[in-house]
Amino acid sequence: MKLRLKIWRQDSATAQGMFKTYTLDNLEKGMSFLEMLDVLNQQLVTKGERPVVFDHDCREGICGTCGMMINGRAHGPIGGITTCQLHLRSFNDGDELTIEPFRAKAFPVIKDLKIDRSAFDRIIASGGYISASTGSAPEANSILIPHDVAESAFDSAACIGCGACVATCKNGSAALFTSAKISHLAKLPQGRAEARARVVKMVEQMDKEGFGHCTNTEACEAECPMGVSVLNIAQMNWEYNKALLLGA
């Protein structure tokens, strides 16, 4: 299998970037997309050229490190997966692929396809937790959580923090990411005590980081590898309005 890759190359955060084209031959359909980039990098390095820098670690769709735009779509043409779970069998022999970093005002490019997503950490630090210091926990079964509530909280908690939602959104909004954490914790009885203060602090931090506003286009849900639902955004708005009315 042969593919032409148009890849975004950028030497540093401040350098001007541009596309460069590479052709790879003898690829196997069963290879993963990132293994294809490995092959390219091995060739570049052997020639003494600078390899393509890209984010990745677990390579099984759970750490949320990987992520790039492939032919204009976050994590590539298949829904419900991360870039590391994409395999070449999803492409045809001879295809040309355009590969770019996730782009958003709050996610500056560091080098080539690698971006800075530390804004997500700061959103969590602002209030994305239950303040349960080690040692203070009551017996686990003293907090009853009906099956459906636990499952629904899990659906929100499944977010891997990849940033595809932000990269896909025309406003560069982090509403899906932020709301997933707000909802996860707000749905659980042990998270209610801080719910109002939490939503206010997290929304404030999200705005401070330069993410855009949510205008309900719902593109984020379509590209989220974990299927995080836009209903979380609705819950965030509800919690936020409640907090404003009742005081945080």
Add this chain to the structure above:
Amino acid sequence: MPTETFTEERHALTIESKTIGGDAIEGKSIRANIPSGDLADKWQNFKDHAGLVSPANRKKLRVIVVGTGLAGASLAATLGEMGYQVLSFCFQDSPRRAHSVAAQGGVNACKNYKNDGDSIYRMFYDTIKGGDFRAREANVYRLAECSRLLIDQAVAQGVPFAREYSGYLNNRSFGGVQVSRTFYARGQTGQQLLLGAYQALMRQVNAGTVKLYAQHEMLDLVTIDGKAAGIIARNLLTGEIERHAAHVVVLATGGYGKIYYLSTLAMGCNASAIWRAHKKGAFMASTSWIQFHPTSLPQLGEHQSKLTLMSESLRNDGRIWVPKKQNDSRAPNDIPENERDYYLERRYPSFGNLAPRDISSRAAKERIDAGYGVGPQKNAVYLDFSHAIKAQGKKKIAEKYGNLFDMYRKITGIDAYEEPMMISPSAHFTMGGLWVDYDLMTTIPGLFAAGEANFADHGANRLGANSLLQACVDGYFIAPYTIANYLSNKIKTELPSASHQAFNEAEANVKAQLDMFVKIRGDKTAETFHKELGRLLYDYCGLSRNRDGLKTAIKKIRDLKDEFYARLMIPEEAITLNIELEKAGRVADYFEIGELMCYDALTREESCGAHFREEYQTPDGEAMRNDDDFRFISAWEWNNGQAPILHKESLEFESVKLAERSYK
């Protein structure tokens, strides 16, 4: 607690030059500083008498925690909550991405919610037996004891564990035990536990007690007067080398299974932090005890970079088989029932498909090597759900394992509801690691090791769902006490100076090594060397080992290492974001640790747990342990690149009777 006396004793270790297996040198016996009292009272005794640091003094004391997996994040958060100054390091771009995130199956705790006879003692016994009687009783008992607290802590943090319709917590069973003590959050237990710990950590970052250093790699440990004084780290974004001083350094840097290249670990997982500490004097224990996970996906192509794990929980409902005929090329569904060999059920009738990992993996290898393997490369066995689907319905199976079946389809393109999965053993978990005493302190005073980075608790084979537990328990409930105990008489000790000569030297050495790598300008990538080393280790120091093979491997590893230093290619300079340089440093350490693994396997002339020496097996192919001669932990001392020195920690069993570990 007599921590200090023990410390002095450790430094009195002298070397007797007696040559043992290969040319390794026999050292002295070492002791683990285990508190007195009955097994069940030891930990409480420790806590009752341990030294404390008052809240006012804590803020003057600085602790470096390297690693933000379950062990590191939980410890850094807890120390932060207590009021210490904490510096937290990880190589990923966010602490939330540490490889604990990938654990699927669950976490054990002996809550006995199922009323099926579980207890601290039973969990302790299962773990000791699962580890083939090669773990310390006192540590394992403490692990079981603290397991209950962990579930409470995680629930309080909002970890969405599976629940019954009534709202009570649910459990399932895992390989190697007969009770249901595994708590789980779908197939993403590690992720959910880690998010709990990460959020607790970020809360402390916000509170100002923890300072975060993401995308930093520890490249050396600094010691002053034999005590840990700080680390040298490379900022991976800029390539700059930084010095960080502290009163205590904790390594919670995870496992080194990635040494095999193909493994269930993440691409960045490495042994560099513990290895460089080893070269500064910390002993490495049981280095060759590596668990091969029986249910990972097989290697399908030459460019493959990792082997994805399919959770062991699948073995609760899946049945493992190979064709009875060698080289059978029929599609699995065309092979009739009576021509299938359910070899685990055949060999281990009482545990069947739930036999422990080492046994399951070895049994698979035995069938594959004998020519019964399946799949395009004949390197796999089948894991079949057709019976379970018939009995319970597809919906029920989808509910339990839906995400795993989805993952399988994404990777292989095969629908496991219609056709059995193909699975194969893969390098997975390192029981070996830095030697630590009961306090989780290494042989360097002030240097602690937590989580998978230490060797403690799992013996020669880890039971499924026990290592998330160990990482969490080390970080939340054990190290905070033992570190306080260590610091309790150091509240007047000044923070070591980062301009001390020891920091100068360590930094200069790190820089010199990086420059040396860059200057080689050869023609081979670090990754190519890593793959070659991995293949060597799979062949000679993998699921089974023998004397000649191990000796051959030591030689081959040395040759490959020489070639590495002659032919490595790194295209960019050192002081910049340089991914090839990162890999080179890790691979350079892997050569040395690989060699030590071979020494470790060579000198242990018995089979136990995951360590299977072909010379020591029963006529029907089971492991033959030798308690008379090998009832000890091998703790290795670095010998400046010469043959390593073997110290022994004898294992005393007071509460259990050594028994043959049978799952038949």
